[in-house]
Amino acid sequence: MTFTVAVAGATGYAGGEVLRLLSGHPLLTVGALTAHSRAGRPLGETQRHLPALAERRTVPTSPKALAGHDAVVMALPHGRSAELAAALDPGTVVVDCGADFRLRDADAWERFYGTPHAGSWPYGLPELPGAREALRGARRIAVPGCYPTAVTLALFPAYAGALVEPEAVVVAAGGTSGAGRSADARLSGSEVMGSMSPYGVGGTHRHTPELVQNLSALAGEPVAVSFTPTLAPMPRGILATCSARLREGVAPAAVRESYAEALAGEEFVRLLPEGVWPSTAAVLGSNTALVQVAVDGATRRLIAVAAVDNLTKGTAGGALQCLNLALGLPEAQGLPANGVAP
Numbered sequence: 001m002t003f004t005v006a007v008a009g010a011t012g013y014a015g016g017e018v019l020r021l022l023s024g025h026p027l028l029t030v031g032a033l034t035a036h037s038r039a040g041r042p043l044g045e046t047q048r049h050l051p052a053l054a055e056r057r058t059v060p061t062s063p064k065a066l067a068g069h070d071a072v073v074m075a076l077p078h079g080r081s082a083e084l085a086a087a088l089d090p091g092t093v094v095v096d097c098g099a100d101f102r103l104r105d106a107d108a109w110e111r112f113y114g115t116p117h118a119g120s121w122p123y124g125l126p127e128l129p130g131a132r133e134a135l136r137g138a139r140r141i142a143v144p145g146c147y148p149t150a151v152t153l154a155l156f157p158a159y160a161g162a163l164v165e166p167e168a169v170v171v172a173a174g175g176t177s178g179a180g181r182s183a184d185a186r187l188s189g190s191e192v193m194g195s196m197s198p199y200g201v202g203g204t205h206r207h208t209p210e211l212v213q214n215l216s217a218l219a220g221e222p223v224a225v226s227f228t229p230t231l232a233p234m235p236r237g238i239l240a241t242c243s244a245r246l247r248e249g250v251a252p253a254a255v256r257e258s259y260a261e262a263l264a265g266e267e268f269v270r271l272l273p274e275g276v277w278p279s280t281a282a283v284l285g286s287n288t289a290l291v292q293v294a295v296d297g298a299t300r301r302l303i304a305v306a307a308v309d310n311l312t313k314g315t316a317g318g319a320l321q322c323l324n325l326a327l328g329l330p331e332a333q334g335l336p337a338n339g340v341a342p
């Protein structure tokens, strides 16, 4: 039995990665492809890495174009999913790569996104405690932001295991594709090559409330998060360096054991051997998050680092992992655990 999947936003970076992964999935077939300014153009004009789909033409995004599929993956700009989703059959699985349904706190949504809150859907990070069960058979799923994927996977064993204080500091490097395909001078080669710079400093990045939501739920108390993203001269990849103070009484030697226990059996989240640190190159094109943890004895801080490919585990791979669960398929089916190297 196969399932047909429509992709809304097929001409974007996230849509392109969804299509790359769908093409390699044995039980999912590519259905309607929709776009906005490029609607009607052959897909080969934008998604040059997908020659098998080059002749396919996109149509304008509408409920009608997306109807009649088993599932719809939405890879649209923020704020574009809610109205569309409301018009789709409640029995269709809708997986949203955008932010519209990620936050449960309406005030936080309005503060950071500036539009009315549409609601919240089950959060698509299966590795979190209890999440997998909620995603099995779900009809609506909100895929996490790319930075929250990396940071939450790096820190969840620390908060779920009550190893650290409820205040985390995160500095994360992200590649240019995180901003999407649209031209922006800040993302031009001249600006980015050979340079790194911070943005969204001082708690202003819209992923801050998502991090607070995730870590607070794990800790069972409010967690304050200081998050600073930095733009790195690479097309793909996120390297998140996270730290928090060890709780009184927690022995540094217990940390690694807790991480190993929390991540045991996870196909797509790997704790590296002691002393080996994650790199973005090692996760290129893979649905894997590589994690490492250590304790800085001088400051009694736990340091956790995670690397993900923002377009794979950070968006499209995460979306298809959730879609597998929603459709009752094996969670890892069709997804690459290995990357591309060098």
Ligand SMILES: NC(=O)C1=CN([C@@H]2O[C@H](COP(=O)(O)OP(=O)(O)OC[C@H]3O[C@@H](n4cnc5c(N)ncnc54)[C@H](OP(=O)(O)O)[C@@H]3O)[C@@H](O)[C@H]2O)C=CC1
Pocket: 008, 009, 010, 011, 012, 013, 014, 015, 034, 035, 036, 037, 038, 039, 061, 074, 075, 076, 077, 078, 080, 097, 098, 099, 144, 145, 146, 177, 178, 179, 180, 181, 182, 310, 311, 314, 315
């Ligand atoms: N890039 C990343 O690493 C990640 C992206 N995401 C999320 O995925 C979603 C898509 O991001 P990304 O692929 O990077 O963005 P892109 O800018 O690369 O693609 C946007 C897509 O949406 C379409 N689109 C643009 N404007 C509208 C509109 N007004 N109405 C309907 N469709 C429109 C575009 O069509 P056309 O080309 O025809 O104009 C294109 O297909 C976003 O919500 C983003 O937050 C999530 C995690 C990581």
Ligand SMILES: CC(=O)N[C@@H](CCC(=O)OP(=O)(O)O)C(=O)O
Pocket: 097, 098, 099, 144, 145, 146, 147, 174, 175, 176, 177, 178, 179, 229, 231, 310
């Ligand atoms: C370089 C750059 O701009 N990166 C993006 C990455 C966010 C992302 O892709 O996640 P969302 O799904 O929440 O959009 C940013 O910081 O907004």
